[in-house]
Amino acid sequence: MMKGRIQRVVRHHVEARSDVRLPTAWIRGSSRPGWNGGRWLTRGSAQASRTGDAPVLGLLGEGGAEARAELLAHAASGARVYALVGPEWGAAPPDVDLLRAPRVLVRRVPEVPAAGVQVGQQARLWIGGGFVLRLDEDQAAALRQTFVRLFWHEAEEEAWSGTPTPQWRRAGERPFDVPLVPRAASVRLKPPDAQLMGNTLGALMHLASGAPPEAAPRRLWIPAGPDHHDRLAQLAKRGEVVWDERGLPDMLITEGGDELLLAGKHGRLRLRLSVDQAVEVARLLEADAAWRFQTDVRLGDLDLGSADVWLPGEVAPRRPEAEQIIEVPQVVASSLRAVPETQPSSRPPPQPLALAARYEWTVLPPRVPRGADDDALVGQWRKLDEEWSARLARVRAALVTTDGDRGRIGRAFARLVGAVLGFERASVGLIARVAELERARPSSSGPAEASRLLAELGELEDAARKLQADLEEAERKAREDEERERQEASWQQRVDAAKHALLDKRRELEAAEQRRSATADDLRTAEDALNGANDETRKDLSARCRKLSDELNRDTRDAQRIRGQIQTLEQQAEERFEFRPPTSPMTTTRPPQAGGRFVPPSPAREASIVPDEALPEVGMLRHYKGQRYLVIDSWQELDAGEQAARRLSARLVAPEDT
Amino acid sequence: MRAVLTSKIPVHRVEVxxxxxxMERRPELGLLCRAARQDGNRISPPVVQSALPGLSDTGAKNVIAWCRILGLCDAGGAVTALGEQVAQRDEAPVPEQGVYELxxxxxxxxxRRVLAVERLSSSRAHRNEQMKPLDVVPELGTVFRSVxxxxxxxxxxxxxxxxxxxxxxxxxxxxxCRLRWRLDFDQGREQWQLDGTIDAPMNDGNALxxxxxxxxxxxxDLWKLAETWTTTTFAPFGRWQAHERRLATPFEGLSGSEQDAFHKTLSIRRVEVPGRGVFEDVSLEDVPIGPASAQDAQRWAMARFDRRLSDRPGYRSRAAVREEFALLTEGTPLESFSPTLPPHDELLAQASRVPERSWSLAAPVDLAPSPVGALELGELRIGAPAAAASAGSPGVIRIPFHGGWSMRQLVDQLLAGATPRRVLLSDRYVRGADNLAGLKLLVATLRASAPTVAVDVWTGDEGTDFKAIQAITGAPPRSYRETFGKNMPHDRYLxxxxxxxxxxxxxxSNSPLHARPDAPGPGPGTPLRWKDLAATRVTAEELEPALRAWLEGGR
Structure with missing residues (x-):
């Protein structure tokens, strides 16, 4: 049984492979240097002696450093030196040294097919790997003609020594034609795709590149590598297939004719070997070789410490490996309980040269998907808990408010002191019940217990609401009585004031009527006089009439105004008392408090919903794309988690970051 | 050789x-003088009457007398030089007397010549004391033309x-007035002319x-004149060789262009022409020159040779070097002194300080396709008897310089006993009369050996008369350009x-067409003058593709 936090697990498996067999392979062992030098084929440089005033011809092709050194020596001794060089020649300091020698003419051709030096009838070719082949007279003559043909027909640029700074210039025109080298010549330039021409069956053959021959040589030297293994396997049945990198060109020693073919991109120099030369070349090709092509090789037979093996299709040789550690991709267990036993469905093959393979992999426990949310059941219980807490808080706040109101009412209305004492006793009892319910949570209680708790909470809310309503009604009645007494005192004061003012106004009206009558009389008199007046008095009488008319109008308006005022005062003196309740309800005068009054009034009670299922006993219930996940992070929760998962139809998983 | 002799001539202006x-137009007198040609160039009464029909004898005699007065004939009626002029121009002199300004x-x-004349009105203003003798009396009766x-x-x-x-x-x-007398010895022509200005009055007054x-x-005769200068005019410069019409001069002091042209310009302070006066500061141009001695000739020849190598740098085979030297000396005044081209090694030693020259001579010998013979590498003496041809190596034919071979000798060697069915001559320069004559001789010699042999010619396009070649060979020649493209061969092939x-x-190495006969009309057996020629036998596979294709049966 696993303990502790749930984590990923690393596992391994070892497979033995010593008896596995390789179909074909190049295998490199150790080789002994097997060449002591000959009369025609030598290794290293031995300068040809000068013969009189003969010019020295130099071919500075691939690997021509030694040939160049020999030309330098000839040039230093005063000989006329002619050299053919390739396009890249001239940058190296030794090249510059050659052009600083006394009498040197250098011509540049697209490609120099060989490295060699000819002095008179003595000629030598550097055939590669430091091997120097001395040419016989016939070969030297053919090489000279090849040189001369290239010199006059193929050169593109030329430079000569004897000036402070030798400069390249376009090659001068040839002064004559040079005949092509005949096919029968022992040295001849061939096309770049030329191959060894002789019969390879039973021959000694050295190939520096290219495909193996059709007919099996007695001994074939061909570069070890990944190609042609099928063909080489056929040839290895009838001869040896070996290789050692000696820098040698293509060579063939066979009964039909011995030849040597130098490498070249524009052309390949073919040299037909003399009998004596062929004997020495054959000795070279019979020598020990480091690489050997083999078939059906048992892995367990390879020398782990020294053998290099080059298999088909591989870019480089490798050594056998005692144990190969193979990392297998991570595997996800089908369930938490299956984690310790989970294995990869497949294992990659080991490298061919591994004597054992050790597979290593990591088992991942099932994990809740990234982006999973809490399940709806969790939300329902959380909501119910939040409603439970809120309702209890409101009940407690209402009861606290009721305590404040009770003190204020007691102080304002002495007539209510007795009732207030009764309200206090009821409030203390309700607060005790609230404290008791606050110690319980519906989500922890399960669906049945949660319903009972909610019913009890409802009853508590009703009791608190009734207590508050009773207290408000008592206050309202006390305030209404106080208002009636204030309105009746105000009415009596208004009636008494009107009766007293009515007497003064009636006397003022009588005086006004008298002034009006006198004015009317004066006006009539004046009008009569005007009718009989002459021109001298008419003007004065007319003015008097207008003045008296204006006074009469003013007196009439004064009398009407006073009569109106008397009528109003009479109405006020006869008014009856009538109680007018205030337009707004009779509320308390207490200041607003946090939490407000207890609402809502019964019966608009909130209906809390209780979920049908209980929450899991361990872990977290999550939900993702229609699937429930029960997340646990400890192996100790495995059993309880499995039961809860079954009850809730959920998948038991580890946390996302496991 | 040319010279311009000049002299200032004073002009005398006199009233006399x-x-x-x-000379005025008188066609009848011209007719009369021409008619006299029919009667022994004499103006006789019958001649006058034939020219002027109806004239009486007396009238004819009067006409003749008038002609004599005019100077057209003498007292015997023979037509004078003036009469000949009248016969040619129909212009006769019309006499008058008066005072003239000459x-x-x-x-x-x-x-003594009258350059211009002006009629003057007679005047009594002059007194006898002003009169002076006439210094230059003009030639009387000579017709002058006004300048x-x-x-x-x-x-x-x-x-x-x-x-x-x-x-x-x-x-x-x-x-x-200035006299300019141009003497052209080579053309045998001399002319003199007057130039300058004159104050003879015309319509616009006395302006010059x-x-x-x-x-x-x-x-x-100009060459006779030159002979008169041998000890005078030419003496400071050299020795006049009248027979060669050449001035033998030392090499020292000759410029390159004088060496190459074999001509020199002489500046002479005073030249006397017998009977024609003395002339100052004469430039005698393009005087033919030649070496004064054999040493001069050798130095001269080598100087020309060096200059040729400098002017036309490039690789030269030994045969080309020898040919170049021969071209520069043969047919020149140097030839008779037998100048010598040094041996190859000596030439190299001389050129050792000039790398380009040295390599241009050394490389073609060092890197020749076949070894250059000792004879060829040796000295070449122009005009010397030809060296005997050495036995040579098999497959190589060598004709020495001026070897004297006939064309038949060469053809016999080339055919090597075979009877040819077809022969191809590939030669870039089958052009020019001499080479075409050489081709004609070659074809004739081949057909003398094999009468039905077909002869093909491949040659360069430039300046080549293809029809002339076809007329000689009977087959249309092919051009190098269409046959070889840009890879034209340098040498000749047969x-x-x-x-x-x-x-x-x-x-x-050279063309058989360059062999020249000493006399016209050579035949196959005529000894010829040859340049160096080395022929090396080659097989088909040694030849360039086009030549190989021909030899393998194609065209």
Whole structure:
């Protein structure tokens, strides 16, 4: 049984492979240097002696450093030196040294097919790997003609020594034609795709590149590598297939004719070997070789410490490996309980040269998907808990408010002191019940217990609401009585004031009527006089009439105004008392408090919903794309988690970051 | 050789009483003088009557008398030189007398000549004390042409005088006159001409105007004149060789262009022409020159050779070097001194300080396709007897310089006993009369051996007369351009397709067409003058593709 936090697990498996067999392979062992030098084929440089005033011809092709050194020596001794060089020649300091020698003419051709030096009838070719082949007279003559043909027909640029700074210039025109080298010549330039021409069956053959021959040589030297293994396997049945990198060109020693073919991109120099030369070349090709092509090789037979093996299709040789550690991709267990036993469905093959393979992999426990949310059941219980807490808080706040109101009412209305004492006793009892319910949570209680708790909470809310309503009604009645007494005192004061003012106004009206009558009389008199007046008095009488008319109008308006005022005062003196309740309800005068009054009034009670299922006993219930996940992070929760998962139809998983 | 002799001639301006005549158009007198040609060049009464039908004898005699007065014939009626001129031009002198102003010039080349004349009105203003003897008496009866108005021709018929000494009033003249006498020895031609300005009055007054004069000739033998200079004019410069018409001069001091042209310009302070005067500061141009000694000739030849190598740098085979030297010396004044081209090694030693020259000579010998023979590498003496041909190596034919071989000798060697069915000559320069003659001789020699042999010619396009070649060979030649493209061969090839057996070819360092006969009309057996020629036998596979294709049976 696993303990502790749930984590990923690393596992391994070892497979033995010593008896596995390789179909074909190049295998490199150790080789002994097997060449002591000959009369025609030598290794290293031995300068040809000068013969009189003969010019020295130099071919500075691939690997021509030694040939160049020999030309330098000839040039230093005063000989006329002619050299053919390739396009890249001239940058190296030794090249510059050659052009600083006394009498040197250098011509540049697209490609120099060989490295060699000819002095008179003595000629030598550097055939590669430091091997120097001395040419016989016939070969030297053919090489000279090849040189001369290239010199006059193929050169593109030329430079000569004897000036402070030798400069390249376009090659001068040839002064004559040079005949092509005949096919029968022992040295001849061939096309770049030329191959060894002789019969390879039973021959000694050295190939520096290219495909193996059709007919099996007695001994074939061909570069070890990944190609042609099928063909080489056929040839290895009838001869040896070996290789050692000696820098040698293509060579063939066979009964039909011995030849040597130098490498070249524009052309390949073919040299037909003399009998004596062929004997020495054959000795070279019979020598020990480091690489050997083999078939059906048992892995367990390879020398782990020294053998290099080059298999088909591989870019480089490798050594056998005692144990190969193979990392297998991570595997996800089908369930938490299956984690310790989970294995990869497949294992990659080991490298061919591994004597054992050790597979290593990591088992991942099932994990809740990234982006999973809490399940709806969790939300329902959380909501119910939040409603439970809120309702209890409101009940407690209402009861606290009721305590404040009770003190204020007691102080304002002495007539209510007795009732207030009764309200206090009821409030203390309700607060005790609230404290008791606050110690319980519906989500922890399960669906049945949660319903009972909610019913009890409802009853508590009703009791608190009734207590508050009773207290408000008592206050309202006390305030209404106080208002009636204030309105009746105000009415009596208004009636008494009107009766007293009515007497003064009636006397003022009588005086006004008298002034009006006198004015009317004066006006009539004046009008009569005007009718009989002459021109001298008419003007004065007319003015008097207008003045008296204006006074009469003013007196009439004064009398009407006073009569109106008397009528109003009479109405006020006869008014009856009538109680007018205030337009707004009779509320308390207490200041607003946090939490407000207890609402809502019964019966608009909130209906809390209780979920049908209980929450899991361990872990977290999550939900993702229609699937429930029960997340646990400890192996100790495995059993309880499995039961809860079954009850809730959920998948038991580890946390996302496991 | 050319020279321009110049001399200033003073102009005398005088007033004189004279009998003059102006040449005017008189066709009847021209007719009369021409008619006299039919009668022994004499103007006789019958001649006059034949020219002027209806004239009486007396009238004819009067006409003849008038002709004599005019100077057209003498007292016997023989037509004079003036009469010949009248016969040619239909212009006859019309005499008059009066006072004239004459512009006179005198020189041995031009004689006493009236350059211009002006009629004057007679005046009594002059006094006898002003009269002076006439220094330059003009040639009487000679027709002069005015240098002011060339259409005007006149003559002085006489200078009437009381005492036999013409007297004149001298006038001051601002005229300038110069004689330019051009001598062209090579062309055998000499001409003199006057130029300058003259103050003869014309419509616009006395302004100076240019002298207009058509060139005239004295008819002198110029090479005889040159002989008279041997000990005078030429002596400071060398030895005049009258037979060679050449000045033998030392090499020292000759410029390169003088060496190459074999001509030199001599600046001479004073030249005397017998009977024609003395001339100062003469430039004698393009005087033929040659070496004064054998040493001069050798130095001269080598200087030309060095300059040729410098002017035309490039690789030269030894044969080309020898040919170049021969070209620079043969047929020149150097040849008779037998200059010598040094041996190859000596040439290299001389050129050792000039790398380009040295390599241009050394490389073609060091890197020759076949070894260069000792004879060829040795010295070449121009004009020396030809060296005997060495036995040589098999497959190589060598004709030494001026070897004297006939074309038949060469053809026999080239055919090597085979009877040719077809022969191809590949030669870039089958052009020019001499080479075509050489081709004709080669073809004739081949057909002398094999009458039915077909001869093909491949040659360069430039300046080649393909029709002339076809006329010689009977087959249209092919051009190098269409045959070889840009890879034209440098050398000559003669390929042989025998009637039986495999074909073969000869790679030749020179052309067989360059052999020249010493006399016209050579035949196959005529000894010829050869340049170095080495022919090497080659097989088909040694040849360039086009030549190989021909030899292998193609075209």
């Amino acid at each position: 009483f004279a009998e003059m005549a102006w 512009w006179l010039a005198n020189h041995p080349v031009i004689g 002011v108005a060339p259409a005007e021709r006149f003559m002085v018929r006489g200078l009437p005088t009381n005492h036999g000494h013409p007297a004149v009033i001298e006038r001051t003249s601002r005229a300038t 105007r240019p002298i207009q004069h058509e060139p005239e000739s004295t008819g002198m 390929l042989v397709l025998p009637g039986q057996g495999a074909g073969f070819g000869w790679h030749m």
